[in-house]
Amino acid sequence: MPQKYILKLYVVGSSAASELALRNLKELISQESETIFELEVIDVTKHPQLAEDDKIMAIPTLIMKLPPPVRKIIGDLSDKEKVLLGLNLIPQNK
Amino acid sequence: MATRIKGRSSKAKSTGKSPAVRSGVLKIPTGIKGFDEVLEGGIPKDRALLVAGSTGTGKTVFASEFIYRGITEHNENAVYITFEEHPGDIIKNVKSFGWDFDMLIRKKKLVFVDASPDNVITKESGEYDISGLVERIKHAVNQVKAKRAAIDALSMLFSKFTNKDAIREVIYNICDELKRLGVTTVITAEKVGDRTNGPSRHGVEEYVVDGVVELSLEPGQQQFTRKMFIKKLRGVGYRSGVVKFDVTNAGLEVFPKIEVNRMVSKTDFKNREKFGLKGIDDALGGGIPQGHMLLISGNTGTGKTLFGMHFIAQGIKEGKRTVCIALEEPIEQVKKTAIEFGFNFTKYEKEGKLVFVSPSLIDISNDKLLYQIVNAVNKIGAKRVMIDSVSSLQSATMSEESVRQFLYQAASFFKTKGIACLMNYLSSTNFGATRGQLLASMDTNIMRLSSIVDGIIVLLYVERAQRVKRIFNILKMRGSWHSTDIFQYAINKDGIDFGKRYEE
Numbered sequence: 001m002p003q004k005y006i007l008k009l010y011v012v013g014s015s016a017a018s019e020l021a022l023r024n025l026k027e028l029i030s031q032e033s034e035t036i037f038e039l040e041v042i043d044v045t046k047h048p049q050l051a052e053d054d055k056i057m058a059i060p061t062l063i064m065k066l067p068p069p070v071r072k073i074i075g076d077l078s079d080k081e082k083v084l085l086g087l088n089l090i091p092q093n094k
Numbered sequence: 095m096a097t098r099i100k101g102r103s104s105k106a107k108s109t110g111k112s113p114a115v116r117s118g119v120l121k122i123p124t125g126i127k128g129f130d131e132v133l134e135g136g137i138p139k140d141r142a143l144l145v146a147g148s149t150g151t152g153k154t155v156f157a158s159e160f161i162y163r164g165i166t167e168h169n170e171n172a173v174y175i176t177f178e179e180h181p182g183d184i185i186k187n188v189k190s191f192g193w194d195f196d197m198l199i200r201k202k203k204l205v206f207v208d209a210s211p212d213n214v215i216t217k218e219s220g221e222y223d224i225s226g227l228v229e230r231i232k233h234a235v236n237q238v239k240a241k242r243a244a245i246d247a248l249s250m251l252f253s254k255f256t257n258k259d260a261i262r263e264v265i266y267n268i269c270d271e272l273k274r275l276g277v278t279t280v281i282t283a284e285k286v287g288d289r290t291n292g293p294s295r296h297g298v299e300e301y302v303v304d305g306v307v308e309l310s311l312e313p314g315q316q317q318f319t320r321k322m323f324i325k326k327l328r329g330v331g332y333r334s335g336v337v338k339f340d341v342t343n344a345g346l347e348v349f350p351k352i353e354v355n356r357m358v359s360k361t362d363f364k365n366r367e368k369f370g371l372k373g374i375d376d377a378l379g380g381g382i383p384q385g386h387m388l389l390i391s392g393n394t395g396t397g398k399t400l401f402g403m404h405f406i407a408q409g410i411k412e413g414k415r416t417v418c419i420a421l422e423e424p425i426e427q428v429k430k431t432a433i434e435f436g437f438n439f440t441k442y443e444k445e446g447k448l449v450f451v452s453p454s455l456i457d458i459s460n461d462k463l464l465y466q467i468v469n470a471v472n473k474i475g476a477k478r479v480m481i482d483s484v485s486s487l488q489s490a491t492m493s494e495e496s497v498r499q500f501l502y503q504a505a506s507f508f509k510t511k512g513i514a515c516l517m518n519y520l521s522s523t524n525f526g527a528t529r530g531q532l533l534a535s536m537d538t539n540i541m542r543l544s545s546i547v548d549g550i551i552v553l554l555y556v557e558r559a560q561r562v563k564r565i566f567n568i569l570k571m572r573g574s575w576h577s578t579d580i581f582q583y584a585i586n587k588d589g590i591d592f593g594k595r596y597e598e
Contacts, residue, residue, distance in 0.1 A: 058222040075218050
């Protein structure tokens with residue numbers, strides 16, 4: 001039974017870091033064939049209250065809502081190793 | 095949009111407020127007791143003020159009160175951005191001052207931006223900025239149409255993120271954004287080290303803000319003394335120097351140095367404030383001239399306080415409101431003594447004709463005492479003041495120099511108001527003056543106060559034929575005729591029984 005991940009990516013409009021984070025995340029997801037991902041991209045300029053509820057400060061921020069515990073990864077996600085560690089996903093090639 | 099307005103703005107008119115204006119920068123009152131006077135009106139509108147201090151100096155109380163007074167007294171809604179404590183804890187803590195933040199939140203006058211530690215495992219990967227926080231602040235400001243913001247405490251931001259440049263940038267962005275939105279902000283920051291190290295842990299804040307106030311806590315003789323130092327305030331006037339403040343159960347109370355205009359003197363020799371004791375009033379040429387400070391000096395038991403009570407009671411009888419500064423005894427005891435002589439001070443107090451000022455003498459400062467006196471005088475429009483006694487200030491923790499300074503400032507203030515002030519001074523004169531040289535044993539300590547006070551009355555004991563007699567002499571009275579006779583008086587159940595010229 002594949003593990004289900006619920007992710008939220010907080011971005012600001014179409015900033016370079018935000019677009020890069022989304023690209024990096026999509027690439028990473030595509031490599032994780034064993035896992036089901038549910039990703040929601042949230043623009044804080046449009047949904048500031050969601051950002052308030054999730055206590056978002058840095059942009060971009062990736063939140064892993066499920067599986068518990070809740071984790072946050074801030075930054076453009078360019079360091080894949082750290083992202084995988086942050087999401088508690090064991091790197092595939094190791 | 096931050097606006098520079100010369101003169102009174104139309105907006106200020108419409109709200110009925112009159113914010114102080116100086117050199118084109120509009121000020122808004124914080125509402126913190128005494129603080130706005132120190133800043134000659136308040137803090138610069140739409141700007142950021144940094145309040146720095148080490149732990150326990152009252153930074154969070156300052157920020158919270160700025161918010162609370164803004165909403166409740168100046169109709170300015172607010173955003174509270176907290177980096178340190180959880181909103182729930184802040185709400186709970188300020189309840190002890192009687193500030194109901196829950197209610198303000200329910201009424202949509204206050205909103206929190208919760209940036210306190212959330213215990214979520216957080217990792218960093220790659221570039222980021224802190225625009226999420228900026229967006230949340232903007233959203234919060236729009237939600238309640240905020241005019242004020244508190245940021246408490248900024249230093250916490252640095253421990254949260256490793257990218258220091260991003261933090262510096264965001265601090266600048268937040269301040270800029272709040273200015274743009276027309277929000278006046280109080281930012282608190284932890285201060286470590288001494289004054290030479292700058293006002294807060296990271297030098298950047300000072301550069302970004304328009305004003306810096308430092309709070310400090312220093313051990314006094316029996317309790318801590320809180321001090322406030324206005325370090326910088328761009329483009330506006332303020333009173334320089336260090337001022338003291340207290341954290342009371344109703345918030346902060348700052349004691350500004352009282353600035354007295356020495357050019358104004360309402361001394362009036364035609365209008366005299368009477369004791370209601372014919373002999374004394376006649377000897378004084380009608381009473382104490384308005385604007386005069388009269389010192390009454392005598393050893394213990396000579397009836398100094400009683401003379402004061404006559405002075406208070408007569409004033410109230412004539413419809414003149416009076417402030418009594420009771421430093422010698424507890425107020426209740428003063429009242430009990432007064433009733434023995436037929437003076438109902440409790441009734442006068444209830445009627446608002448008499449106000450007592452009775453500060454704790456422990457770690458008292460001249461600024462604080464003077465501020466309390468000025469407030470009491472202005473509150474009821476007093477024409478008479480009685481201080482019982484000056485010597486208790488000296489025997490408390492005030493240095494001789496501070497007492498002199500206090501009297502000098504007080505005398506100047508009373509002159510600007512045309513107030514007649516009677517104050518007692520405990521002298522250590524001896525018994526048993528020699529025949530024909532009644533004043534020979536007089537304590538000369540009072541002479542050092544002579545240049546400050548306008549008049550001096552001395553009360554003395556003389557021992558004659560195995561009896562102690564009390565004598566009274568007016569030693570000096572500036573610019574006015576007075577009797578130079580030595581009078582005899584007694585104390586009976588109705589108070590002072592003022593007699594005739596003393597005859598051996």
